[in-house]
Amino acid sequence: MKECKHLAIIMDGNGRWAKAKGLPRTAGHKVGADNVRTIAIAADAEGVRYLTLYAFSTENWKRSQDEVSYLMKLPAYLFRMYMKEFLQRNMRIRLIGDLRPLPDATRKVLLEAAEESEKNTGLSLIIAINYGSHDEILRAVNHYAEDIRAGRAEPGIDEAGFEQYLDTRDFPPVDLLIRTSGEERISNFLLWQIAYAEMEFIPESWPEFTPEVLHRCLEEYSKRDRRFGGVH
Ligand code: IPE
Ligand code: IPE
Ligand code: MG
Numbered sequence: 001m002k003e004c005k006h007l008a009i010i011m012d013g014n015g016r017w018a019k020a021k022g023l024p025r026t027a028g029h030k031v032g033a034d035n036v037r038t039i040a041i042a043a044d045a046e047g048v049r050y051l052t053l054y055a056f057s058t059e060n061w062k063r064s065q066d067e068v069s070y071l072m073k074l075p076a077y078l079f080r081m082y083m084k085e086f087l088q089r090n091m092r093i094r095l096i097g098d099l100r101p102l103p104d105a106t107r108k109v110l111l112e113a114a115e116e117s118e119k120n121t122g123l124s125l126i127i128a129i130n131y132g133s134h135d136e137i138l139r140a141v142n143h144y145a146e147d148i149r150a151g152r153a154e155p156g157i158d159e160a161g162f163e164q165y166l167d168t169r170d171f172p173p174v175d176l177l178i179r180t181s182g183e184e185r186i187s188n189f190l191l192w193q194i195a196y197a198e199m200e201f202i203p204e205s206w207p208e209f210t211p212e213v214l215h216r217c218l219e220e221y222s223k224r225d226r227r228f229g230g231v232h
Contacts (some may be wrong), residue, residue, distance in 0.1 A: 004223035006050040007043055008174045008197070010189055011036075013181025013205030026070045031207040033074045036125075037082045040091065042211035044123040046218055050171050051125055052096070054189050058132030072106045075127070079113045086113075090122030097131030098139065098165035126171065133191035140165035168193055176221045183203040198224045 011032060018028030036053060043051045056071055063071075079086075079093075086093065093113040100108075109130065143165050147153035163169055174190055174197040184201045186194070200217050202209075225232065 001047075001218060002224075004046075004048055004175045004218055004221055006052070006172050006174050006176075007048045008052040008054070008177045008190055009039070009209075010054045010179040010187065011206040011209075012179055012183055013021070014207060016181065017205040017207045025067060028205075028207060029067075029071060029074060030077075031076050034081075035207060035209060037085070039123050039124065039209060039214060040086070041089065042214050044089065044091070045211075046214065049123060051123060051205070052168075052171070052174070052190070053126065054128045054131065054187075056097075056129045056131070057188055058098070058135045059128055059188065062089060062135065069103075069228060072103050075106055075113070075129070076109045079109055083113060083116070084124065086118060087120065090120045091122040092117045092122065092124050094124050094126045094170070095129065096126060096136070097129045098135060100131065102130055124171065128189070131167070132188040133186075134188060136167050137192065139167075163192075166192060173197070176200065176217070178202060179218050180209050196226070196228050198226065 005061060014028030014032040015025040016028075017031070018025050021027075039050060055074075056136070060071070093110075093116075095110055095114055099107045099110065105131075110127065140162065144153060144157060144162070148155055171193075173195065174193045176199075177186075177190070177194050177197045178200045179185075180202055182201070182203050198221055200220060202213070202217065204213050
């Protein structure tokens with residue numbers, strides 16, 4: 001099968017999945033967090049090397065305080081339940097997004113997971129939290145401008161140089177972007193990094209996204225003809 005080195009997923013539909021079952025939205029988020037473990041293992045077994053998961057956008061602060069505070073506790077739940085297994089499987093936890101506005105406890109748990117796994121060489125499990133592509137690009141631009149002012153950089157940056165300022169500086173471009181739950185939009189996710197990604201918008205919600213569904217998506221991906229602007 002064609003290699004999908006970097007898979008990115010917009011994990012959408014937790015709320016609707018729960019509502020359809022007569023459960024509160026938060027119940028969907030809990031099942032969604034458990035599914036992070038399932039899909040990380042499955043993606044690793046499929047040969048994916050970088051798995052970027054959209055956990056919380058810069059726009060998700062607009063939700064109710066209860067929902068936001070529940071979502072902010074999920075990293076602690078995820079790592080309490082599964083960190084040991086992530087480590088045993090040689091997985092490395094990595095983070096993108098602006099961590100500064102997160103509650104202190106949330107930021108601490110995330111940074112600890114990243115640090116604890118930093119020597120691992122297997123799957124990079126990249127959590128996008130308080131991530132927004134516009135925010136990431138603006139942080140990069142402002143950082144570059146500061147470097148110029150301080151004499152650390154020259155004006156006139158190229159693509160490779162600019163990528164060094166993005167949160168994703170250590171990762172290859174996205175090969176495949178999947179969005180679950182039927183919505184066909186990007187919602188401010190990895191705009192720079194998906195320039196030539198293949199895209200799949202699938203009807204299943206994130207809690208329904210099983211290893212079998214992942215396999216089907218990767219099979220579909222391997223049938224795509226990626227031309228990158230050239231002619232075959
Ligand atoms: C995805 O599910 C999780 C987050 C955005 C945090 P949603 O919470 O967006 O679920 P729907 O889209 O409302 O069903
Ligand atoms: C995108 O989903 C963000 C995450 C999955 C974390 P949303 O549910 O927030 O996106 P919109 O509002 O439907 O575009
Ligand atoms: Mg949604």
